[in-house]
Amino acid sequence: MESTIAAIATAPGMGAVGLVRVSGPEAFRLVSECLTSGRDCAGFTERLATLTKVVDPEGGTIDEVLITCFHGPRSYTGEDTVELACHGGVLVMRRVLQRLLDTGILPAGAGEFSQRAFLNGKMDLTQAEAVMDLISAQTELALRAAHEQLQGTLGDQAEQIRQEVLAIAAHVEAYIDFPEEDIDTDTGAALTARIKVCSQNISKLLKTAEQGRILREGVRTVIFGSPNAGKSSLLNKLLGYERAIVSEIEGTTRDTVEEVLNLEGIPVRLIDTAGMRETEDVIEQQGVERTLSQVETADLILEVVDGSQARNQHLTDEQIDGRHHILVINKTDLTTHEDWRDNEGVMISCSSGVGIDGLVQKIAEELAMGNAEWGGHAVAINARHQACLKRAESSLLAANHTLGSGQGAEFIAMDLRDAMQAIGEIAGRIDTEELLGEIFSSFCIGK
Numbered sequence: 001m002e003s004t005i006a007a008i009a010t011a012p013g014m015g016a017v018g019l020v021r022v023s024g025p026e027a028f029r030l031v032s033e034c035l036t037s038g039r040d041c042a043g044f045t046e047r048l049a050t051l052t053k054v055v056d057p058e059g060g061t062i063d064e065v066l067i068t069c070f071h072g073p074r075s076y077t078g079e080d081t082v083e084l085a086c087h088g089g090v091l092v093m094r095r096v097l098q099r100l101l102d103t104g105i106l107p108a109g110a111g112e113f114s115q116r117a118f119l120n121g122k123m124d125l126t127q128a129e130a131v132m133d134l135i136s137a138q139t140e141l142a143l144r145a146a147h148e149q150l151q152g153t154l155g156d157q158a159e160q161i162r163q164e165v166l167a168i169a170a171h172v173e174a175y176i177d178f179p180e181e182d183i184d185t186d187t188g189a190a191l192t193a194r195i196k197v198c199s200q201n202i203s204k205l206l207k208t209a210e211q212g213r214i215l216r217e218g219v220r221t222v223i224f225g226s227p228n229a230g231k232s233s234l235l236n237k238l239l240g241y242e243r244a245i246v247s248e249i250e251g252t253t254r255d256t257v258e259e260v261l262n263l264e265g266i267p268v269r270l271i272d273t274a275g276m277r278e279t280e281d282v283i284e285q286q287g288v289e290r291t292l293s294q295v296e297t298a299d300l301i302l303e304v305v306d307g308s309q310a311r312n313q314h315l316t317d318e319q320i321d322g323r324h325h326i327l328v329i330n331k332t333d334l335t336t337h338e339d340w341r342d343n344e345g346v347m348i349s350c351s352s353g354v355g356i357d358g359l360v361q362k363i364a365e366e367l368a369m370g371n372a373e374w375g376g377h378a379v380a381i382n383a384r385h386q387a388c389l390k391r392a393e394s395s396l397l398a399a400n401h402t403l404g405s406g407q408g409a410e411f412i413a414m415d416l417r418d419a420m421q422a423i424g425e426i427a428g429r430i431d432t433e434e435l436l437g438e439i440f441s442s443f444c445i446g447k
Helices: 027-032 090-101 112-119 125-136 140-150 153-177 185-206 209-217 231-239 282-296 356-366 372-376 383-405 409-427 433-440
Strands: 005-008 015-023 050-055 061-070 081-088 219-225 257-263 266-272 300-306 324-330
Touching (some): 005 090, 015 090, 125 140, 125 409, 153 383, 231 257
Parallel strands (some): 219 266
């Protein structure tokens, strides 16, 4: 926190404009060393872009830039911050950054700007995580959920629960301070009711975990079937462009092909797999093994069959194992075999496009995408939040059990403290260096 850091804050590659961000106690002084002689950015009008030049030690121009200064604590990181808008060439950006580093500024690590914002109290940990969710959002729904979290919705809800548990704990601690007074029946019933309310609020947040995973990672949708059933053709039809190679030669697809489809605001990760069949080809055998591996981790299985041929399904009920599953009967433009007549599968033709819209609708129905809660939820917790909430829920359950068994208030207080600890970790009220390092290491450099 005592050092001044810098990084290129825009994506790698060539563009019209690129941004270099500098933050730290010496930001103004060290950036000024790189500017045209006599220019001191500490005197620039705050939050107003100023045109100047970044020069080398001999005074030669490296680039003409627009500089915007933010005085701490009124900045993203809470520190003095300078943003240099340069021309977006790869070489010029690198030279500007290197000139800054030559003054003694240190290169920023992944997520270090956001980490400083958290440590300086500019945001809680849930808001810091939302920054990365916002950057990586692939659909409008994911973007909306990230915005909600960035506004502090999750952090506020977690803090409300923590404050209620704190109030309960304070009540219990009072009985510890006055051991001659046991927790009477009426008081015990009231505490049990309050703990139950906290548990219910935690349960509501836990129910958004699956939504959060899907919004961040997408619905893992495996396209499964025999060779030449039309799996790659279906992938191309759903995407709207030729992504996978389509051939009448069996075994064309040897490895998995993955793309993301935006389906009613939900990211659907389509995974085309190798056709299932017995084969002596070693490479194709590996492809079949990967197919089975993908099925084991799928959220949704689209089982594609050739409707012009006799029934030949490979998936058993044990392999489906409760996962979402849709039977897709392809090649309906040909004569449909009697085995597939009066079947509950979705009839399509990848050749003519007939039935594709109906399949999309079926996928939406299968995943309950029409449910109003997908569009209306304000919170979608991630795996870390889920783990913290489950620990808190378990501790509250233990506290209630202890309370009902008539054991000492000390044991109840211990469980309540554990619950507060777990809930506090969500927003970073209770933190460790290891936790922060794990979270911010996933950020991009410059953020």
